[in-house]
Amino acid sequence: MSDSKKSIFKNYRFYLSLLITFGIFALAIIFKDSFFRIWIAVKDFVISIAYYFSQLFFIDNGLVVTVNDLVVFPGSTTIIPPSSETIIPVTYDLFAIKMSMYWNSLINNQTMAKFLVAVINQVAIFFRWFLIFIPGFIALYIWYKNIFTANQKDYFLDSIQLSRWKKIKANVITPVFNWIVDFNSFVLGHKYFWIIWICCFGLYFNLFSIVIDFFAYYFYFVVSFDFENIYIQFYKLFLDLKVMFNTIPWPVWVVLIMILFDKIRKNKAYDSLDHHEFMNRGFINECGQSTFVVGEPGTGKTTALTDMALSQEVMFREKSLELLIKAESEFPNFPFIKLEKMLQSEYKNGSIFSLSSSALFSRDLTNAFFDFYKKGEFEECSRLLFDYDFNTYGLRFDDGSKIIDFISKVDAEHSVLEMYCKLYFIYVLQSSMIVSNYAVRSDNSFQDMGNLPLWNYDFFRSPSAYSSDKENSKVSHILDWDCLRLGKKMLKDNSKANAFEFGVIVITEIGKERGNQNDTRSLKKTADETNQLNDQVNNFLKLVRHSATVDNFPFIKIFWDDQRPESFGADGRDLCEKLVHIKEKSSPKTKLWLFRLESIIFDFLNGHFKSFYKRYRYWRSDNTLFSYFIQNFSSQIYKYYIRLFNIFCYSEQRIESESSKMNNDFDSSKYYLSYKKIYSYRFATDAFSDYFYKKAALSKVGIDSLPSFNCYRASLNELSSEHSYLFNSLLGPVLHSSKPSESVAARRVSRATFPPRDEQDKDQQDRSQQHGYNSG
Amino acid sequence: MYKRNKFVDFIYVISLLFFVNLIAYFISSYSYLNNPSISKSVFVNRTLRTLDDSNYIYFGDLSNSYLFVDSVKYDLDFDSYVENYFIYYLEDEDEEEINVNFVVLDSNSIYNDYFNLYFYSQLTD
Numbered sequence: 005m006s007d008s009k010k011s012i013f014k015n016y017r018f019y020l021s022l023l024i025t026f027g028i029f030a031l032a033i034i035f036k037d038s039f040f041r042i043w044i045a046v047k048d049f050v051i052s053i054a055y056y057f058s059q060l061f062f063i064d065n066g067l068v069v070t071v072n073d074l075v076v077f078p079g080s081t082t083i084i085p086p087s088s089e090t091i092i093p094v095t096y097d098l099f100a101i102k103m104s105m106y107w108n109s110l111i112n113n114q115t116m117a118k119f120l121v122a123v124i125n126q127v128a129i130f131f132r133w134f135l136i137f138i139p140g141f142i143a144l145y146i147w148y149k150n151i152f153t154a155n156q157k158d159y160f161l162d163s164i165q166l167s168r169w170k171k172i173k174a175n176v177i178t179p180v181f182n183w184i185v186d187f188n189s190f191v192l193g194h195k196y197f198w199i200i201w202i203c204c205f206g207l208y209f210n211l212f213s214i215v216i217d218f219f220a221y222y223f224y225f226v227v228s229f230d231f232e233n234i235y236i237q238f239y240k241l242f243l244d245l246k247v248m249f250n251t252i253p254w255p256v257w258v259v260l261i262m263i264l265f266d267k268i269r270k271n272k273a274y275d276s277l278d279h280h281e282f283m284n285r286g287f288i289n290e291c292g293q294s295t296f297v298v299g300e301p302g303t304g305k306t307t308a309l310t311d312m313a314l315s316q317e318v319m320f321r322e323k324s325l326e327l328l329i330k331a332e333s334e335f336p337n338f339p340f341i342k343l344e345k346m347l348q349s350e351y352k353n354g355s356i357f358s359l360s361s362s363a364l365f366s367r368d369l370t371n372a373f374f375d376f377y378k379k380g381e382f383e384e385c386s387r388l389l390f391d392y393d394f395n396t397y398g399l400r401f402d403d404g405s406k407i408i409d410f411i412s413k414v415d416a417e418h419s420v421l422e423m424y425c426k427l428y429f430i431y432v433l434q435s436s437m438i439v440s441n442y443a444v445r446s447d448n449s450f451q452d453m454g455n456l457p458l459w460n461y462d463f464f465r466s467p468s469a470y471s472s473d474k475e476n477s478k479v480s481h482i483l484d485w486d487c488l489r490l491g492k493k494m495l496k497d498n499s500k501a502n503a504f505e506f507g508v509i510v511i512t513e514i515g516k517e518r519g520n521q522n523d524t525r526s527l528k529k530t531a532d533e534t535n536q537l538n539d540q541v542n543n544f545l546k547l548v549r550h551s552a553t554v555d556n557f558p559f560i561k562i563f564w565d566d567q568r569p570e571s572f573g574a575d576g577r578d579l580c581e582k583l584v585h586i587k588e589k590s591s592p593k594t595k596l597w598l599f600r601l602e603s604i605i606f607d608f609l610n611g612h613f614k615s616f617y618k619r620y621r622y623w624r625s626d627n628t629l630f631s632y633f634i635q636n637f638s639s640q641i642y643k644y645y646i647r648l649f650n651i652f653c654y655s656e657q658r659i660e661s662e663s664s665k666m667n668n669d670f671d672s673s674k675y676y677l678s679y680k681k682i683y684s685y686r687f688a689t690d691a692f693s694d695y696f697y698k699k700a701a702l703s704k705v706g707i708d709s710l711p712s713f714n715c716y717r718a719s720l721n722e723l724s725s726e727h728s729y730l731f732n733s734l735l736g737p738v739l740h741s742s743k744p745s746e747s748v749a750a751r752r753v754s755r756a757t758f759p760p761r762d763e764q765d766k767d768q769q770d771r772s773q774q775h776g777y778n779s780g
Numbered sequence: 781m782y783k784r785n786k787f788v789d790f791i792y793v794i795s796l797l798f799f800v801n802l803i804a805y806f807i808s809s810y811s812y813l814n815n816p817s818i819s820k821s822v823f824v825n826r827t828l829r830t831l832d833d834s835n836y837i838y839f840g841d842l843s844n845s846y847l848f849v850d851s852v853k854y855d856l857d858f859d860s861y862v863e864n865y866f867i868y869y870l871e872d873e874d875e876e877e878i879n880v881n882f883v884v885l886d887s888n889s890i891y892n893d894y895f896n897l898y899f900y901s902q903l904t905d
Binding site: 091106109110115118119122123591592594599600601603604607649653 | 789
């Protein structure tokens with residue numbers, strides 16, 4: 005016996021589990037009918053199987069099938085187990101009658117009266133309980149009011165009651181909870197216990213009998229087509245389930261139904277999010293190679309841009325896998341796995357790092373193959389192709405329009421071998437496929453069992469993201485504009501200048517980088533320094549699809565945004581097939597059933613909590629038992645609500661797309677922004693904040709130190725301190741003159757509006773003190 | 781945050797309550813068939829002793845209210861029937877006469893000597 009098996013006998017949880025098991029065995033006394041029931045079910049099953057084969061092979065042995073029989077239970081005079089009734093009648097005819105009775109009695113004074121009486125009874129019961137608790141509510145209210153009577157300044161000190169509660173929690177509740185969790189994990193870790201328990205309850209509640217009887221009837225039905233007796237099976241099903249419905253108390257059913265309902269509604273909501281994602285992808289595909297997103301501030305341009313880039317990255321990976329499978333369909337007997345393993349080893353040693361190096365690898369292989377082929381060394385050829393029997397399975401595929409070579413020296417680029425090497429590189433690329441001028445984080449997980457790796461692209465069912473999760477995050481590559489420059493480059497001999505071949509380029513605020521005709525008017529193509537006219541970025545963007553096309557599919561997509569289309573020059577705009585105008589963003593929506601009800605309840609509770617919290621924080625700073633419970637309760641509600649909100653809510657953007665020629669021919673559509681997808685640390689809305697942080701850090705003063713206006717009407721001196729173009733031009737001659745005008749009117753104005761500077765400072769200081777702040 | 785309109789909230793909650801009650805009403809209506817407790821009606825017992833050898837008899841339309849009768853307790857005696865109607869009389873505990881219009885009998889060999897009886901009645905008082 006191994007040590008682990010020996011040690012289990014020293015574990016008291018084992019004996020407790022054993023005791024529970026015996027307890028469950030003892031319940032057999034209560035559920036004794038279930039043993040008779042399963043015996044009948046097994047007998048029905050065996051006879052049905054025999055009947056099935058006898059009918060199948062035309063053997064007429066006079067076998068009488070018992071699956072349609074209702075059997076009298078031991079100790080009973082009916083087919084119904086003692087002390088049990090069924091909801092539905094025993095025959096279909098009676099059922100039809102009962103249904104007829106049901107419909108007739110549905111709109112019936114007596115039925116309605118009975119229902120109303122039942123409802124009133126329930127309401128009466130509720131009010132009875134309410135009356136019982138009224139004194140408690142009054143006491144609670146008085147206590148609640150008294151909380152705010154004393155100005156308590158015991159900063160974050162616990163009250164005596166709270167201290168006691170925390171002790172009880174630490175010494176009783178938490179250990180008990182931990183023990184339950186621990187025992188639960190012990191049981192889950194020793195599956196024979198919970199399997200036995202489930203089996204016992206499956207037996208007691210006739211669940212096994214139902215399954216066995218289902219197959220018994222199935223085998224009988226497929227050879228007899230006995231529709232008449234289907235009803236009796238339903239009757240038996242109700243009869244069998246009755247045991248479970250009668251045994252399990254209704255509160256448990258309520259909880260189970262709620263859990264089931266919650267699961268169903270979440271699945272449906274996830275389906276809706278998936279549907280939106282596919283609709284977004286359809287829209288992105290319609291947009292062509294380059295897409296220019298424009299819209300007013302606050303409409304979610306950059307959010308949509310990022311969302312599109314994330315979806316596009318997934319689409320590229322999916323497309324590469326689709327093309328890989330296509331290649332495998334064309335040459336089903338080629339050992340692609342061996343090729344993949346060799347490519348992986350080349351990735352590791354760094355000899356393949358791009359599409360062009362993949363092509364180089366493939367061409368070296370091709371050259372070696374044809375060298376041996378010319379010499380007639382076919383075994384060597386086969387060895388080079390990973391022992392592929394090309395004599396038997398061939399090296400060509402006729403797709404009806406063209407003959408595709410697996411390996412070719414003349415047209416190597418379109419040979420399946422080279423395309424496969426490139427596609428595999430795209431598919432398994434471990435870093436992000438996005439190249440952008442701001443950071444975009446994706447977290448598609450790469451799952452590899454050593455064979456064909458698979459990506460998990462699920463944006464909605466993945467766990468919450470960590471901002472610093474380097475292991476699972478793939479943050480976009482920094483866009484080095486020299487990569488996009490075919491002409492002059494900003495950095496001479498930039499080693500990364502030729503690195504970009506394929507991927508998703510995302511550029512926010514393109515107009516500020518590239519400018520339009522007005523912005524670049526002062527620039528010259530012939531200038532020595534790099535500028536927007538001589539760097540030929542636009543030419544690169546026009547031609548880049550040639551470097552990114554593999555198997556006739558361009559693995560390149562460019563998204564950029566700005567507030568107005570005119571911010572980007574006409575030549576740049578012409579790159580886009582579509583200009584996407586984001587007209588408006590809707591308020592949050594969801595397809596989660598009953599979320600509105602949860603939202604109503606949450607707002608009600610949260611509103612009251614906020615009101616309580618503000619008052620409590622104003623009056624007191626100590627911790628009482630009451631405030632502790634209220635805060636923790638509201639925190640749990642908030643957590644529940646905000647999680648549902650962030651996972652299942654989305655916004656709709658109303659989009660109008662037009663041709664880049666801006667001929668005002670708009671197509672309306674919608675773009676869906678799922679919060680779970682786009683707000684999981686995907687990008688920072690303050691993408692360039694680091695610049696402003698550094699800029700502000702240079703200052704020795706803050707907003708509190710900026711001078712305030714003296715009163716609600718600004719003085720001339722105050723206006724001049726704005727350093728504005730307007731007031732400088734208007735007031736400059738007046739204020740900055742070394743000798744002010746001596747006119748009477750000017751002197752009056754001057755006296756009225758310019759109190760002495762020390763007086764101004766004093767006033768300001770007084771006001772600041774009045775508000776309780778130090779003006780600095 | 782999730783924006784709502786108070787009027788729509790009101791309509792939503794009312795509709796929800798209505799549908800919950802509607803479902804409860806449908807379920808309750810069915811349960812009343814099994815457990816009728818209509819005032820002046822007679823209580824339920826679906827299994828009765830054999831009355832005759834007929835296998836299955838169903839009579840009449842079902843537009844009226846219904847009730848279930850324990851034949852043993854009330855010592856049923858089918859004294860007459862006209863066309864498709866069984867009409868018979870029984871006395872309840874207050875010795876008030878109840879006219880039972882429709883009767884359904886169901887017999888099944890598996891039941892051995894047991895029948896299911898359903899009485900559809902029009903309470904006469």
